[in-house]
Amino acid sequence: xxxxxxxxxxxxxxxxxxxxxxxxxxxxxxxxxxxxxxxxxxxxxxxxxxxxxxxxxxxxxxxxxxxxxxxxxxxxxxxxxxxxxxxxxxxxxxxxxxxxxxxxxxxxxxxxxxxxxxxxxxxxxxxxxxxxxxxxxxxxxxxxxxxxxxxxxxxxxxxxxxxxxxxxxxxxxxxxxxxxxxxxxxxxxxxxxxxxxxxxxxxxxxxxxxxxxxxxxxxxxxxxxxxxxxxxxxxxxxxxxxxxxxxxxxxxxxxxxxxxxxxxxxxxxxxxxxx
Ligand SMILES: Nc1ncnc2c1ncn2[C@@H]1O[C@H](COP(=O)(O)OP(=O)(O)O)[C@@H](O)[C@H]1O
Ligand SMILES: [Mg+2]
Numbered sequence: 001x002x003x004x005x006x007x008x009x010x011x012x013x014x015x016x017x018x019x020x021x022x023x024x025x026x027x028x029x030x031x032x033x034x035x036x037x038x039x040x041x042x043x044x045x046x047x048x049x050x051x052x053x054x055x056x057x058x059x060x061x062x063x064x065x066x067x068x069x070x071x072x073x074x075x076x077x078x079x080x081x082x083x084x085x086x087x088x089x090x091x092x093x094x095x096x097x098x099x100x101x102x103x104x105x106x107x108x109x110x111x112x113x114x115x116x117x118x119x120x121x122x123x124x125x126x127x128x129x130x131x132x133x134x135x136x137x138x139x140x141x142x143x144x145x146x147x148x149x150x151x152x153x154x155x156x157x158x159x160x161x162x163x164x165x166x167x168x169x170x171x172x173x174x175x176x177x178x179x180x181x182x183x184x185x186x187x188x189x190x191x192x193x194x195x196x197x198x199x200x201x202x203x204x205x206x207x208x209x210x211x212x213x214x215x216x217x218x219x220x221x222x223x224x225x226x227x228x229x230x231x232x233x234x235x236x237x238x239x240x241x242x243x244x245x246x247x248x249x250x251x252x253x254x255x256x257x258x259x260x261x262x263x264x265x266x267x268x269x270x271x272x273x274x275x
Contacts, residue, residue, distance in 0.1 A: 001195035002127050013076060015040040015199035016061065031058045031072060032223035038201065038216065040166075045191050045210040046203040047219035047247070054203035055095055057220075058171050061201070062092045074167055091159050091160030095171040095203075096127055099155050100206050101145030105136055108144060109159055116163035122243045130158040134188055148201035150181030154188060154274055161192065168192065170202040174209060182206075186213055207243040217243075221251040 001261040016038035023031040031053040038044040046054045059065035061072050061076050063083040103250040106127060111125040131137050134154040134253060144152060153173060160168060174188065176181040190213060192198045203209055210217050211231050227234060227250045230244055240248035247255050 001133060001162075001194075002198070004195070004197045014038055014043070015042070015075055017073045018057070018070070019072060019101055021057065021060060021067055021072050022069040023053075023060060023065065023267035024068045024091075024135050024171060029223050031060070033223045034218075034220070034223075035070075035275060036218050036225060036228055038117060038199060040198045041193070042216055043189070043200045043202065043214050045217040045218055046201065047205070047210050047217045047243075047252065047255075048203075049205055052220040052223075053223040055171055058092075058169050058203060058207065062169055063087055063092055063093075073188055088163075089165055089167055091157045091163070091165040091168045093160045093168075093170045093173060095159075095175070097152060097156070099144050099152055099159070102143065104141050105147075105155050105158075106133065106140040108155060109162060112159045112162050118163060130162055133161075133191075134158040135184070139237070141210075148181070149177050150178055153177065157185075157188060157192075162199075165198075166199070167199045170200060172203055172205070173262055174204070174206065182209070189213060207247065207255065211243050219247060219250050226250045230259070250274050 004230055014037040018034050018036050020033045020035055022029065034057065046057060048054055060067050060129060060146065061074060061079060063079050063086050068078065070199050071080055073079065074086045075089045077144060079086055109127040109130065128137070131140055134157060136151065136154055136158065138152065139147065141254065144155065147155065171190065174185050177185065189200060193200055202213070215230060216228065217234070218225045218233055233243065234246045235243060238246040240246050240249060244255065
């Protein structure tokens with residue numbers, strides 16, 4: 001399985017960087033000149049409501065989408081000029097379900113083992129290792145359509161770490177999962193980070209998720225990073241006790257609605273009056 005990725009002595013270069021990273025779709029700017037830097041071994045959260053630009057940012061950093069301007073680096077490799085190198089050092093779990101329900105867990109992983117160029121003689125052992133790591137050993141031969149949502153998510157994470165990448169991207173890893181199941185996914189993400197030093201960038205609109213998992217977060221709003229830092233520091237700066245309140249402080253919005261905070265509060269008051 002993984003060797004610990006932790007860096008040795010000396011100057012530590014970032015595992016991940018965005019430098020004025022920008023993406024436009026026609027005249028609409030989905031990601032607007034964002035910059036951040038993530039040290040190796042960090043769990044970094046991109047926090048924001050639907051439409052903030054989180055997935056677009058991930059797609060650029062994973063080389064699936066070209067930036068319109070700016071750039072990014074993963075383990076020192078430029079996401080545009082060295083995209084092949086970037087792809088070798090990353091794992092990616094997209095926001096939408098990516099496992100095939102008509103195949104077993106093992107068969108799903110075998111496809112990715114081939115895709116990642118894992119030598120034939122090592123495939124079975126590696127697949128069984130990642131299944132064991134994600135708590136899915138008993139499910140190897142079961143069709144994925146029989147899986148619960150939490151098990152599918154764990155399988156997708158298993159899929160993304162088959163080639164033992166030092167940097168992992170998780171786009172809304174627990175969206176739609178109930179709180180208990182969510183915690184089991186968190187435990188695995190946390191272990192990947194603490195035991196193996198994997199650098200993880202995840203997106204979420206769940207404040208508890210960011211608080212629980214992320215050492216650093218960037219709050220995204222309408223394509224921009226409005227603030228970044230450790231959750232505790234952001235709360236202290238905003239003079240509030242929850243990350244929800246910190247989000248409202250920095251964006252003037254509530255994360256649930258993605259609209260303006262005042263509008264949302266007004267809508268709720270109106271709803272109460274009418275209801
Ligand atoms: N391929 C695309 N073409 C046009 N607009 C897009 C495309 N992808 C995303 N967008 C828009 O960019 C904005 C940011 O989307 P996205 O990055 O998916 O946000 P998030 O992941 O934070 O919900 C949204 O307004 C979305 O509609
Ligand atoms: Mg998204």
